[in-house]
Amino acid sequence: MTTLDLQAILDRADAATEGPWRTEPSKYVRQRYVVQTDTRRTIWHATNDVFEAIDAEFIAAARTDVPLLVARVRELEAVPRVLDPRKLSAEEIEAALDALPGRAVVTCNAFDEPGVWIRTRPQEWHGSGLVHARTSRYLARYCAPLQVIR
Structure with missing residues (x-):
């Protein structure tokens, strides 16, 4: 297993637009927006037919999931083996x-x-x-x- 640089992961999450994020439908078929929840600022617009709504939902959820996962890993690493x-x-x-x-x-x-x-x-x-x-x-x-x- 590769050693994780938890601080680098957290730094990338912190550098991203503040969350939470959510998805919204685009006016075009099979396209979604990922937007900042409070301001509705567009974070990402899935313009390719390859992307599904589930991909946009994953990206939106990652904004809050990643910091929580880093915190949980640090918590578990603090437990003596x-x-x-x-x-x-x-x-x-x-x-x-x-x-x-x-x-x-x-x-x-x-x-x-x-x-x-x-x-x-x-x-x-x-x-x-x-x-x-x-x-x-x-x-x-x-x-x-x-x-x-x-």
Whole structure:
């Protein structure tokens, strides 16, 4: 995977006309405008038959989606990949687990609860071979160190 230059991506988004953007039909068949929502200033006019309305909608949505995606990537990158109780408190490990996205996967080699854990709901984890779920707090206190897989 290529390393992303998140600041360059954000700089390009910030340099573009302020959003949000939306699409509007053109007076010509199969053509769309992408306009700035407040001023109706034209950002892009799809004049080629190749472009569909869905393409214009994607371009319009990208104006607000890109900064949100950059913020989410930065948030996820801030979560340590190894949650080690020698370096983090139980509260920090619990907060890191809660910050992971749904269906996140962690592994644990602790004696009490070894195995693979999958986040099924906020603050709820299911371990391999276990019937009952465990909380983020439980994993932070009894299963660390944890390796974040995804």
